[in-house]
Amino acid sequence: MSARKPFVAGNWKMNLERKTALGLALAVRDAVGRREDVDVAVFPPFVYLDEVARALAGSRVRCGAQNCSDEPSGAFTGEIAPAMLVDVGATHVIVGHSERRHLYGEGSELVGRKVQLALEHGLSPILCVGETLEERDARRTESVVGEQLARGLAGVDGRALQTRVTLAYEPVWAIGTGRTATPAQAGEVHAYLRGVLAGLYNEPAAENTRILYGGSVKPDNVRALMAVRGVDGVLVGGASLKPETFLPLLEFR
Numbered sequence: 001m002s003a004r005k006p007f008v009a010g011n012w013k014m015n016l017e018r019k020t021a022l023g024l025a026l027a028v029r030d031a032v033g034r035r036e037d038v039d040v041a042v043f044p045p046f047v048y049l050d051e052v053a054r055a056l057a058g059s060r061v062r063c064g065a066q067n068c069s070d071e072p073s074g075a076f077t078g079e080i081a082p083a084m085l086v087d088v089g090a091t092h093v094i095v096g097h098s099e100r101r102h103l104y105g106e107g108s109e110l111v112g113r114k115v116q117l118a119l120e121h122g123l124s125p126i127l128c129v130g131e132t133l134e135e136r137d138a139r140r141t142e143s144v145v146g147e148q149l150a151r152g153l154a155g156v157d158g159r160a161l162q163t164r165v166t167l168a169y170e171p172v173w174a175i176g177t178g179r180t181a182t183p184a185q186a187g188e189v190h191a192y193l194r195g196v197l198a199g200l201y202n203e204p205a206a207e208n209t210r211i212l213y214g215g216s217v218k219p220d221n222v223r224a225l226m227a228v229r230g231v232d233g234v235l236v237g238g239a240s241l242k243p244e245t246f247l248p249l250l251e252f253r
């Protein structure tokens with residue numbers, strides 16, 4: 001039996017405000033209800049996390065942060081520690097998103113330290129990997145995502161991998177561009193990543209680890225992407241910001 005239950009995650013990025021964030025969270029909570037066949041999580045901006053997590057308490061919808069510090073506490077102006085996230089009700093954290101890697105210069109070693117610290121504090125990390133268009137055109141997709149994966153998971157044991165870590169393949173050229181990877185392109189990279197996991201750990205560990213696809217996922221392409229072997233869920237940006245576009249993603253079958 002595979003432990004890879006479908007997972008639909010909404011990364012709100014730097015969008016919404018207190019009222020719209022709360023309204024969206026409640027709409028997701030009500031739509032998910034007691035459904036057991038899918039895991040759902042939302043990732044509000046830090047400042048709304050506390051309130052959104054309270055609104056979702058007792059529901060099946062999880063709440064996470066979009067980033068965290070690689071340090072447990074101290075003089076790190078502007079940073080948020082994993083323990084603080086847990087303190088306000090976060091269960092998950094996105095680590096290594098391409099916007100962090102490319103706009104804020106986060107390297108794979110830093111990303112790996114964040115994954116480790118998040119795990120130490122009881123958070124479930126979603127580790128993102130993905131190639132730029134230039135890297136894809138230069139046929140470097142596999143080496144880029146393989147390296148991001150190996151370094152991001154350095155120090156993560158097989159048990160933590162299978163029970164706590166989710167991976168997300170997010171091709172940079174497909175994020176916010178309206179240009180989605182084709183099901184075949186997503187399938188190829190997901191299969192490659194699972195092969196890398198099998199090499200780093202073993203076959204069962206690779207088979208039990210969820211890998212999400214992210215990049216311009218919308219109601220009209222979610223079914224085709226979710227039908228791909230090896231795509232275990234979706235990490236959604238733009239379409240996660242409104243109930244009208246996010247809730248239909250839960251009907252991915």
Ligand code: 13P
Pocket residue numbers: 011097170174175176177178214215216217235236237238239
């Ligand atoms: P879009 O769905 O807006 O392309 O964003 C994807 C993403 O980056 C999710 O983390």
